[in-house]
Amino acid sequence: MKYTVTKNNKMIAIIMMAVGVLAIAYGFMTNPNRQWANLLVDNFYFMAIALCGTFFVAVQYMAQAGWSAVVKRVPEAMGQFLPVSAVVMFIIFIFHGHDLYHWTHKELFDPASPEYDKIIAGKAGYLNTPFFLIRMVLCFGLWILFTRMFRKESIAEDLDSSFKHFDKSITLAAAFLVIFAVSSSTSAWDFLMSIDTHWFSTMFGWYTFAGLFVSGMSVTILLILYLKNKGYMQEVNENHLHDVGKFLFGFSIFWTYLWFCQFMLIWYANLPEEVYYFQERWEHGYKTLFILNFFINFIMPFLVLMARDTKRNKKFLFVGAAIVFCGHWLDVFLMVMPGTVKAEWGIGIIEIGTFLGFLGLFIWIVFHSLAKANVVPKHHPMLNESLRHHI
């Protein structure tokens, strides 16, 4: 059965996008700096969600997982948003990279200049504009390429029942996971960690990855629940929901583990060059959000999703996923804002409007790509196992 994009879907998506465009225009008129940083927050967040879609599909193929065959079209469709985030990321970097990323200032690398910064100059081999652009092209290029190849094999499989699509997808998954292992870390350093140019953390790649996976899972769950509610994907039962719920629960804890490790080691060692990252997040009114981040992304999903029955219940799962979806936006917000706009931050019309705009665009693209193929794949070798999934 194919999904049909309803008039309501389109209308809501268009209204959200219109609100987004208005909020972005308003932001550029009143406070362009804050608006650009804000675009980076939303674009990175939705890029992470889209990337999680492709990553999830790859992991399922690599592990030859049986249970996930019925739900795999949802993460596949999420991946189709990647080209949009690539375009927006390039726009952000080309038009406003100079203000967002401190290391783009040429004088920092010039020993004769009074602005010369020895520490940043030492990072010149990695943090320079040409290499940054090359990394960006490579990352987005490979992600989009693999997303398309997975999608092509998956749709071709619906038409003929041959095993070769499954086999080829496994090969693709193996290659993609190696690329993802490197590129998820480098993109996290590039887009987020390099904002605080002096600072570095070896946990950062993992920490961003954990956020990526958990926010992607929350969107997968929300989409599955929506489709189920509309009468599609009736094959997905509480056993499959239990499994995606376990992913959401487990990776929320994993995210907390990394968040806390990064914080605790730096807090304990108390070295000035490391600790200022958290000092920035303790001042200018960020303190409440910083503590809220921990509660909303750990305590709330932990309590809501701990019991087996709640993971199997659509309402509880919806609440858990919705909390995580909002909470991880806040996490990305806290990774970007203190380093870019410092005290100028706010969560108001600009932030909420831009978020809605991105969400509308995301809904538009994901729902249209869901409509292009069967919501449940047809000749997937694991489909039969998945339909009988019982835990």
Next chain:
Amino acid sequence: MANFKLVLAIFDDEQPLLAAARRLKEKHIKVKDVFSPFPIHGIDGLIGVPRTRLAICAFIYGATGMSLALLMMWYMMLHDWQINIGGKPNFALYQNLPAFIPVTFESTVLCAAHLMFWTYAFRSKLLPGVVAATPDPRVTDNKFAMQVWATDQTEGEIQTILKETGASEIR
């Protein structure tokens, strides 16, 4: 009050055993227990095994471990002999909390895992020195056994069901 007696049936495979369990359930005949060399998927619902309460135990044990660890560290580091480590605030538990989290976490996991193991072993009568309650030693190798509660009225019916579904021995 009718006289209950146990009927023991030995099966060579799990599928006939599942079929027997299904038919006994239809007749509302109570199965006492099933013994198998490996877990049989879906048998719990058929023979009326209630959901495990081990998860509740795990939560209680975890909470105990957490409290004990915090109490221990509060007593050692803050109450009995205050130690200034690296200039960290050392007069209140909540100010020092991040430094105490790793030990608290480990203690939570240690208590939860160990006590859950012992609870499980105790409930399953698997403690050292306890004689195994298997009705037939072959259920640890290749046979599947089912114990059914029978009365004088139902015994004949049970025998028929067990025979029809393919029990290799009935005692």
